[in-house]
Amino acid sequence: MSTFQIDFSQSDAAQKSSKIVGIDLGTTNSLVAVMDLTGPRILSGIVPSVVSVKKNDEIVAGKEARELLITQPERTVYSVKRLMGRGLNDIGEELKLFPFRIAPESQRVLRLQLGDVLMTPPEVSAHILLKLKHDAEAALGEPVTQAVITVPAYFNDAQRQATKDAGRIAGLEVLRLVNEPTAAALAYGLDKRKEGIVAVYDLGGGTFDISILRLHEGIFEVLATNGDTHLGGDDIDHLLMRIALDEIHTEWGEDISSDSTAVQLLRRGVIQAKEELSFVPETVIRLEYNGKTYARRLALDVFDKIIQPIVDKTLGPCRDCIKDSGVTVDQIDEVVMVGGSTRIPLVRSAVERLFRAKPHTELNPDEVVALGAAVQAGILSGAVQNQLLLDVTPLSLGIETMGGLVSKLIHRNSTIPASATEQFTTAVDGQTNVLIHVVQGERELVKDCRSLARFDLKGIPPMPAGLARIEVRFLIDANGILNVTAKDLRAGREISRDVKPSYGLTEEQVEAMILESFEKAEEDLTERQLREARVEADAVLVAVEKARQEEAFLSLSNEERAAIDTAVNELIVVQNGDNHLLIRDKIDGVDKATQNLAEAIINSVAEKALKGSKIDA
Amino acid sequence: MPFEFYEALGLEPKLALDVEDLRRRFYQRSRESHPDLAGSEAEDRMALLNDAFRTLRDPVLRAQYFLQQNGIELSKDVPPELLEEVFELNMALEEIRGGDESALPQLEGARNRFAGMQKEIDLELEAIGARVDSGDKTALEQVRSALNRRKYISNLLRDVDKELNVHLSN
Known part of the structure; x- marks a missing residue:
């Protein structure tokens, strides 16, 4: 394609309003996608969800960080999604499995030690998001400020809030958190099936979700969801690692489990073997280290036996989900497979047996969630019409009542936004505040549920016990995040409340982190915009030179030709300056000056076409 | 506002x-009220719509809501x-x-009897519901x-199932 017209249409792209991107922030890998006229498309390559702090304190994310996992494992972190929204007391299991170095001063919020740098999980995730943001900006040639980010459907309130915080820290306005299986259904529904009942089985690197949806005329209604936020391919890797480490210990007479470089090399070998077993019946786990070699044959049937308990662990949530959805197995038309771990043959056969239907694997299980996020972004921007997601909250919401019991206010699988109101009063004369403890979970005792937050309702006018009438409204918004408001019914006014989230960052902490990363991001963006503007100026100048050779150029008036010369000269003058806005301005100038020329060329091209001559010279 | 769940879905208060x-x-109104399409100020409206659909699509929750809106509360006593x-x-x-464990068969027998009773009550509710809908207030x-x-x-049933599950999985 060498026509003038097409060269110029590219420069128009820079003036289009900025796009909302869809981001799959995965345990192992992350991806960014956008909605185009033709459908959702992935914007750039896979970004490994790995962050590393280099010796000069520069922080990198993605492929570069994944390489650093081998050379400087102690300054590198992966699978950080497992730590999102969690406190020190509930990561014991994780610490056994992952080389996370938790800073000693961690309290309500974990801090990871990477060299001299301390980072919370949302900050680590923010660096992955920042990398995706930059990749997207490079691919689109325009700034990206708004995003839809996906989360596991079974994420609780704290995990969702932490994801939203990560987005804000990365300088992204998170317009919506979408559940991963729902996003996958959206991409699948647009592409394949439009009506019926679909189950989405999503087994990723670190999380498992199952959702059942009803699809009807563009409405994607989630009927039920279930899952396990700490179950995935990572767990398979750990089982294989444990076997290999034991065997290496025996064979080499040496325990390498505390040598983090060796462990990371072995982990790489294990993952490679695991992935190969999705396509061949036998493979070898291999580690070459310090002149020694470990090589272990692994056949598929042995592998199947090793991972059977993990696959079985996904089936319970599937059965519960079917039960909660109110449909029978026979009514489920299709099962869509999402997440890299669904390539494993044993996973596929277990799903097929349970749902009595052949699982669908046509869409790339690594990409479908990001594509769905882009579709949701399109729904929010209005680019996608007539589609609507109706999602549910995965866990029941309740408050603590007398004796440590939970009183449920919003049941699991309620469509969101969902609300409940409850009246409270005072227990003692003159009491001026009421403390409300909100929990999430299915169990009857507070201690078995997850604490979300404590709300302190303050400024209640003193009066005898039991007379105050405080109405508290609990709203789970469309992101699955809880909002609480309180009203004094007697005085008819809002009551102020102090929110103490049980896990996660406070508003002030998030604010502080945003500022820091924003300054850096701004600097980066300006630099990038300058580079992009210069590249575009080059392209425009080349296009004009080419146009001068066209016959149509001769048909212009002298004034028009002079105007083009002036505009071109002005662009050449500013092209190597530091002001990208000025460059853009002069590009516009050339665009305007060459408008008639462009039309003349199009006309002559059309004429030639009518005469039957070739367009593409 | 009484019967607002019905109003949210554009319906007259009926048990059937x-x-x-x-x-x-519900789908049609979701398109008008969902915050994804109508902006975040629609959130409250959508929450009401969701609550309404969730309550009214279930015959038992619907009947409970219907009674409550008529100012009738359920009792907590054992039905005589x-x-x-x-x-x-x-x-x-x-x-x-x-x-x-010798009482296990007895428990299973009771379970089946209760499940049967529940089905009967559901049919009964349908019949009485029709009478209420045709204006018979005494049927409430x-x-x-x-x-x-x-x-x-x-x-x-929940208690019995819990106990049966424990013993059947042993």
Whole structure:
């Protein structure tokens, strides 16, 4: 394609309003996608969800960080999604499995030690998001400020809030958190099936979700969801690692489990073997280290036996989900497979047996969630019409009542936004505040549920016990995040409340982190915009030179030709300056000056076409 | 506002509803009120719509809501007609919890009887519902009695199932 017209249409792209991107922030890998006229498309390559702090304190994310996992494992972190929204007391299991170095001063919020740098999980995730943001900006040639980010459907309130915080820290306005299986259904529904009942089985690197949806005329209604936020391919890797480490210990007479470089090399070998077993019946786990070699044959049937308990662990949530959805197995038309771990043959056969239907694997299980996020972004921007997601909250919401019991206010699988109101009063004369403890979970005792937050309702006018009438409204918004408001019914006014989230960052902490990363991001963006503007100026100048050779150029008036010369000269003058806005301005100038020329060329091209001559010279 | 769940879906307060029609209305109104399409200020409206659909599509929740909107609360007492059965069931539960599994068949028998009763109550509710809908206000008290029984039985069933699960999985 060498026509003038097409060269110029590219420069128009820079003036289009900025796009909302869809981001799959995965345990192992992350991806960014956008909605185009033709459908959702992935914007750039896979970004490994790995962050590393280099010796000069520069922080990198993605492929570069994944390489650093081998050379400087102690300054590198992966699978950080497992730590999102969690406190020190509930990561014991994780610490056994992952080389996370938790800073000693961690309290309500974990801090990871990477060299001299301390980072919370949302900050680590923010660096992955920042990398995706930059990749997207490079691919689109325009700034990206708004995003839809996906989360596991079974994420609780704290995990969702932490994801939203990560987005804000990365300088992204998170317009919506979408559940991963729902996003996958959206991409699948647009592409394949439009009506019926679909189950989405999503087994990723670190999380498992199952959702059942009803699809009807563009409405994607989630009927039920279930899952396990700490179950995935990572767990398979750990089982294989444990076997290999034991065997290496025996064979080499040496325990390498505390040598983090060796462990990371072995982990790489294990993952490679695991992935190969999705396509061949036998493979070898291999580690070459310090002149020694470990090589272990692994056949598929042995592998199947090793991972059977993990696959079985996904089936319970599937059965519960079917039960909660109110449909029978026979009514489920299709099962869509999402997440890299669904390539494993044993996973596929277990799903097929349970749902009595052949699982669908046509869409790339690594990409479908990001594509769905882009579709949701399109729904929010209005680019996608007539589609609507109706999602549910995965866990029941309740408050603590007398004796440590939970009183449920919003049941699991309620469509969101969902609300409940409850009246409270005072227990003692003159009491001026009421403390409300909100929990999430299915169990009857507070201690078995997850604490979300404590709300302190303050400024209640003193009066005898039991007379105050405080109405508290609990709203789970469309992101699955809880909002609480309180009203004094007697005085008819809002009551102020102090929110103490049980896990996660406070508003002030998030604010502080945003500022820091924003300054850096701004600097980066300006630099990038300058580079992009210069590249575009080059392209425009080349296009004009080419146009001068066209016959149509001769048909212009002298004034028009002079105007083009002036505009071109002005662009050449500013092209190597530091002001990208000025460059853009002069590009516009050339665009305007060459408008008639462009039309003349199009006309002559059309004429030639009518005469039957070739367009593409 | 009384009966606002019905109003949210554009319906007259009735005990008998066509669930497919309800779903159509819910979908159509979701397109108008979902914050994804109508902006975040629509959040409250959508929350009400969701609550309304969730409540009205379930015949039991719907009947409960209907009574409540008529100012009638359910009671927490044991329905007198179930007293004897409940007494025997509790004995069997005690024995099993105490480690005596000989009462297990009795428990399973009770389970099936209760499940059968629940089905009967559902049919009964449908019949009384039709009378209420045609203007017979006195039938409301019968709805209440049926719901009381149903709720009580479903709590019993939950306890029995919990116990049976423990022993069957052993």
